[in-house]
Amino acid sequence: MTEFINEEKIKTALAAKFHGVITNAEVRRRNRVWAEAAPAALPEVLAWLKSEGFHYLSTVTGFDEGENLGAYYHLNNSALILNLKVKTPRANPVIPSILAVFPVAVSYEKELEDTLGIKVEGLPPGRRYPLAEDFPVGQYPLRKDWKVEDYLAAEAAKKTETK
Amino acid sequence: MSKITIPLGPQHPALKEPENFMLVLEGEQISGATVNLGYNHRGMEKAAEARTYIQNVYLIERVCGICSHSHTTTYITNVEELAKAEVPQRALAIRTLIAELERVHSHLLWLGVAGYEMGFETLFMYTWRDREQVLDCLELLSGNRVHYSINTIGGVRRDVSAEQKAEVLKRIKFLEERTQYYIKVGTEEPTIAARTANVGMLPPAVALERGAVGPTARASGIARDVRKDEPYLLYDKLDFKLITHNTNDVFGRLVVRVLELVESYKMINQLLNNLPEGPIAVKVPMKIAPGEAVNHYEAPRGEDIHYLKSNGTEKPERLKVRAPTMANLQSVAYMLEGGWLADVPLVIAAIDPCMSCTDRAAVWDQKKGKMQVYGWEEMRKLGIEHYKRRGINFSRL
Numbered sequence: 358m359t360e361f362i363n364e365e366k367i368k369t370a371l372a373a374k375f376h377g378v379i380t381n382a383e384v385r386r387r388n389r390v391w392a393e394a395a396p397a398a399l400p401e402v403l404a405w406l407k408s409e410g411f412h413y414l415s416t417v418t419g420f421d422e423g424e425n426l427g428a429y430y431h432l433n434n435s436a437l438i439l440n441l442k443v444k445t446p447r448a449n450p451v452i453p454s455i456l457a458v459f460p461v462a463v464s465y466e467k468e469l470e471d472t473l474g475i476k477v478e479g480l481p482p483g484r485r486y487p488l489a490e491d492f493p494v495g496q497y498p499l500r501k502d503w504k505v506e507d508y509l510a511a512e513a514a515k516k517t518e519t520k
Numbered sequence: 521m522s523k524i525t526i527p528l529g530p531q532h533p534a535l536k537e538p539e540n541f542m543l544v545l546e547g548e549q550i551s552g553a554t555v556n557l558g559y560n561h562r563g564m565e566k567a568a569e570a571r572t573y574i575q576n577v578y579l580i581e582r583v584c585g586i587c588s589h590s591h592t593t594t595y596i597t598n599v600e601e602l603a604k605a606e607v608p609q610r611a612l613a614i615r616t617l618i619a620e621l622e623r624v625h626s627h628l629l630w631l632g633v634a635g636y637e638m639g640f641e642t643l644f645m646y647t648w649r650d651r652e653q654v655l656d657c658l659e660l661l662s663g664n665r666v667h668y669s670i671n672t673i674g675g676v677r678r679d680v681s682a683e684q685k686a687e688v689l690k691r692i693k694f695l696e697e698r699t700q701y702y703i704k705v706g707t708e709e710p711t712i713a714a715r716t717a718n719v720g721m722l723p724p725a726v727a728l729e730r731g732a733v734g735p736t737a738r739a740s741g742i743a744r745d746v747r748k749d750e751p752y753l754l755y756d757k758l759d760f761k762l763i764t765h766n767t768n769d770v771f772g773r774l775v776v777r778v779l780e781l782v783e784s785y786k787m788i789n790q791l792l793n794n795l796p797e798g799p800i801a802v803k804v805p806m807k808i809a810p811g812e813a814v815n816h817y818e819a820p821r822g823e824d825i826h827y828l829k830s831n832g833t834e835k836p837e838r839l840k841v842r843a844p845t846m847a848n849l850q851s852v853a854y855m856l857e858g859g860w861l862a863d864v865p866l867v868i869a870a871i872d873p874c875m876s877c878t879d880r881a882a883v884w885d886q887k888k889g890k891m892q893v894y895g896w897e898e899m900r901k902l903g904i905e906h907y908k909r910r911g912i913n914f915s916r917l
Contacts, residue, residue, distance in 0.1 A: 386601075388750055389814065413731050413744075415816065416842035418827045429827060429840075431814060435749045438814055440827075461731040461850050464557065472565075487561040498566050505566070 364390050364437060367409070371439075375402055381442075388437040396443045396452050403430065403441070403458045410434040414455075417465035419473040421501045426450045426475050445475060454479030472499040523551060528864065528899075530559045539849075541868075545861060553856040555849045568839040573599050573808065574673055576836065581667050583841060586629065589615075589622045590819035591826075591841065592671040597752065598813040598828035599673050605804045609754075609796035611675035616753040617791045618661065618670050620784045621688075624695065625654045626820035627777045627784075630872045631702060634774060637866045638715045639904035643705065650698045653691045660684055675801025685792045692788050699781045706778050714912045716771035720855035720867035723768055730850040734822020735780065736871045738764045739772030746818035758787050770870040777872075806834040819844055821872050845871070862906035865899055 364384040371392060372382045379402070382392040394402050403414075411432040418429040427444035445452055452469065454477050455462050466477045467486040474497035484490075488498070493511075497503055523544050530540035538559040544552035564583060568576050576595065583591045593615055600607055628651040635643030655665045661684055662668035662677075670676050706712060722732065727740035737744050741764055747755040748762050760783040765772035808830040816825040822844030831837040848871040855867050907913075 391812075412728055415823065415825045415847075416827075416840065418838070418840035420829070420838050431825060431827065433816075435744060437750075438816070440812075440814055459731075460729070461847070464846065464849075484556060485558070486556075487558040489558070489561065498563065505570070 361387060364388065367437070367439065368392070370409070371402075371406070374405060378402065390437060390439045391442070392439070393442040393444070396445055399430075399441075399443055399453055400455050400458055403432070403455050406432055406439065406441075407458055411439060414459045414462055414465075417462060417469065419469045419475060419499060421447075421473060421499060423447070423501070426473055426500075428452060428469055428475065430455070450475040452477055456480065471497075473497050474500065530556070541853075541856070541864075543856065543861070543864070548861050550856050550859050550861060550864070553853045555853050557846075557849070565839055565841065568836055570835065572806065572834045573836065574806075576839070577671060577673065578669070580839075580841070581669060581671075584843065585666055586626050587622060587819040587821065587824070587843075588667045589618050589670065590817055590824050591843075592669075593619065593753070594815055594817040594824050594826045595828070595839070595841075596671050596673055597815045597817070598826055599808065600804065601813040601815065602811045602828065602830045603673070603804045603808050605674050605802060607675055608799045608802060610679075610798045611800045612753050613791055613795050614661075614676045614678075614680060614800065615671065616755065616758070617680070617788060618658070618668055619753065620787045620791070621654055621658050621661075622668075623820045624781055624784050624788075625651055625658065626872070627781050628654065630777055630820075630869075631706075631774070633869050633872075634716075634770075634866070637869045637900060637903070638712065639900075639907070640712065640715075643702075646698075647702070650695060653695055657688045657691050660687055672801060674804040675799070677801070679800050680792070680795060685795070689789065689792055692785050696782070696785050699778065699785070703778050703782075706774050711912055712774070713771060715866065715907060716774060717767070717769055719770045719863050720773075720859060720870055721768050722851055722855050726854055727768075727851060730854060731847050732822075732851040733844050733847045734819070734872075735773055735776045736822065736848050736851060738762075739776045740768045741766040744823070746816050746823055750816070752815070752817060754791070758790055760784075760787050770866055773870045807832060808834070810837075821845060822847060860906070862903040865903055 361384050368382045368384055368390050372379050375398065378395045378398040380393045384390055411434045413433040415431040415433050420427055424447055425444040426447055427442060430441040432439045432441065443452055452475055454466055456479065464486055466480050469475045470477055470480065471485050471488050523546055525542055525544050528541040528543055530538040540556040542554045542556065543550050564579060568579060571579060577592055580591045580595045581588045628647045632644040632647035635641065635647065658668055659665050661680060662670045670678060722740045724740045724742055727737050727742055732740065733744065743762055743764050745762050763776050763779045763783065765775045810830055810832050812829045814827050816823050824844055825842045827840040828836055829838040852868060852871055856864060859867060
């Protein structure tokens, strides 16, 4: 795919700079580069990308793939979007915080903790986001095994108990 | 003077999307501000996983009451990319047309709100009266004023007839004249300058660091606009300028939005006069092969970005939505710091937040030693009175 010069350049540079850390780097279409990083190296990789012109972290998408939980970091350099994926085992999901590199990520990281139960190491404590204050602790609605029906049934049962 | 922390928000029963600001005050000046969100989390991302792609169009439309077209277009672009659908040119042109009409209605709405927060109520009355013209255009083209539902997977639901085109052009011509008046008022009226210049400062370096988007970033001299950076729909075929301003304040945000109106009218004229012929939609299968897509879109408030993952069924595996206000709130916290309490309503309104629900501020009166709770209305009055004492009075105009 020689027509994607800029895309190929950043892909190759990223893979060369972080040999063994970055896997599955690919250009899927014009202006879209996808890659996967080892979680431990995440802040380091993002810091390098920021210095290479990816000033802007558009958002972070958390996901549940069954065995693994994880997140996509969507970085933007005004021309192309680089989607950096990190995975962490479901049994003990931990991702390092990237606040030192992108202070704007605070809401996005809280979202990972609140909706998927991924521990973000280094995220300062504070009020929860985005779930309601009275939402049960330890329930992570964006996980695939979390069902709205079960939640509603449990809430209804609580109400009858209090009566 | 000792520091006091006051909450601003989160509830307003009449408006959507509440949020809370914790303001640290030294007298009337703000020395720190933090933003607390989440009062209006509706679980849409989870809800989307339980609905089919076509049902989701109508769910996603309801993410926002003002940029409803922005969200569905971003979502649908992702779906069409995954389904490898070739959308007809005419459908893309109609989507672009609605997108620009939406921007006009949103910017006019903002101009009114800004006027209102300044205490310049005549401006509010004028812009909201004129905004009816663009809402009529949207109703004429789509059947609806707010949730246009023009988008469907593979194209648009309604075509544009010759009569509709003539009617829209007529109204846009009227709006072009009115906007010239707003440019004059906005840039030459000393009272507006006095209320907005050097208020809510956001230097370019901070805007970049805090990831500001849309008119908020462009008023700090950052030339970021998805329509230019990665043209989607038909933006690469349209002739328009990217508007930036370098005053970094509320005044700059006003100038950027008013000048963008002119660019939008230009685009609406170009689109209606050169509508490509052909069908308005193609059929797209219900089930979509596994894949992932990310697309962004320049909504009236800034970059809107969606991630979509499909799994081979008729329902998405994961949908992520990030609206522009979310990206701009970090900048608001900065803009408030060092400013006056009286400027808070205007500064928050200046990013055109998709929530405007910062009601109920409590202020600690040190002399009386008691807590006083302000509503948005009282906060606004405080701002207007504060400036009246300094000789800035719109009621004399």
